[in-house]
Amino acid sequence: xxxxxxxxxxxxxxxxxxxxxxxxxxxxxxxxxxYRQLPEEGLKFMVYLQKENIIDESGMPxxxxxxxxxxxxxxxxxxxxxxxGDSAAYFCASSPKLGGYTFGSGTRLTVV
Amino acid sequence: xxxxTQIPAALSxxxxxxxxxxxxxxxxxxxxxxxFRQDPxxxxxxxxxxxxxxxxxxxxxxxxSLDKSSGRSTLYIAASQPGDSATYLCAVPKTSYDxxxxxxxxxxxxxx
Numbered sequence: 001x002x003x004x005x006x007x008x009x010x011x012x013x014x015x016x017x018x019x020x021x022x023x024x025x026x027x028x029x030x031x032x033x034x035y036r037q038l039p040e041e042g043l044k045f046m047v048y049l050q051k052e053n054i055i056d057e058s059g060m061p062x063x064x065x066x067x068x069x070x071x072x073x074x075x076x077x078x079x080x081x082x083x084x085g086d087s088a089a090y091f092c093a094s095s096p097k098l099g100g101y102t103f104g105s106g107t108r109l110t111v112v
Numbered sequence: 113x114x115x116x117t118q119i120p121a122a123l124s125x126x127x128x129x130x131x132x133x134x135x136x137x138x139x140x141x142x143x144x145x146x147x148f149r150q151d152p153x154x155x156x157x158x159x160x161x162x163x164x165x166x167x168x169x170x171x172x173x174x175x176x177s178l179d180k181s182s183g184r185s186t187l188y189i190a191a192s193q194p195g196d197s198a199t200y201l202c203a204v205p206k207t208s209y210d211x212x213x214x215x216x217x218x219x220x221x222x223x224x
Binding site for chain 2: 031033035042043044045048055056059091093095100101102103104105106108
């Protein structure tokens with residue numbers, strides 16, 4: 001079991017471009033969570049998804065951000081028209097039925 | 113609304129000391145509590161998971177306790193080593209699948 005896989009590890013985008021971050025949960029986990037860690041700040045919840053459903057997106061910015069977890073393939077966090085303030089580490093986690101979260105190594109997004 | 117705090121925010125100790133990190137949460141209706149470690153620029157590594165029905169968990173030199181009624185958990189690190197230097201985060205979900213709320217972390221530095 002390779003754990004939670006995130007790619008890319010590092011992503012550089014120019015202002016106005018789109019960023020697509022991918023997360024493959026642990027085998028057998030059907031619940032995926034995305035968190036953002038801004039520089040010098042704590043981890044903030046963004047969105048919780050199950051296969052083909054968004055369960056809780058209360059932490060997601062209302063504009064430019066979207067997330068999906070299709071029936072097949074990884075979960076995708078999409079940021080349109082990126083701005084400098086989007087520069088952060090984005091972490092994905094998955095969870096089994098009894099709780100306990102396993103985090104991926106994160107994607108570090110830099111907007112230049 | 114669940115709020116998680118951690119004390120101290122930063123801690124510097126000489127190698128070999130035993131130390132205690134504290135985590136407090138405002139809503140005692142938690143499913144479990146998880147302690148993580150984060151190295152600079154890296155992802156999160158799960159250290160210990162305590163279910164709400166448990167009082168403590170141990171792993172090597174680490175011992176975590178949980179007092180749900182008072183909204184507190186402690187992480188005890190015995191015989192600290194320079195390799196223990198990292199940021200330690202506690203996190204709580206309300207249910208088995210709920211998003212976790214993270215504390216701000218304790219930044220630990222163990223001096224050789």
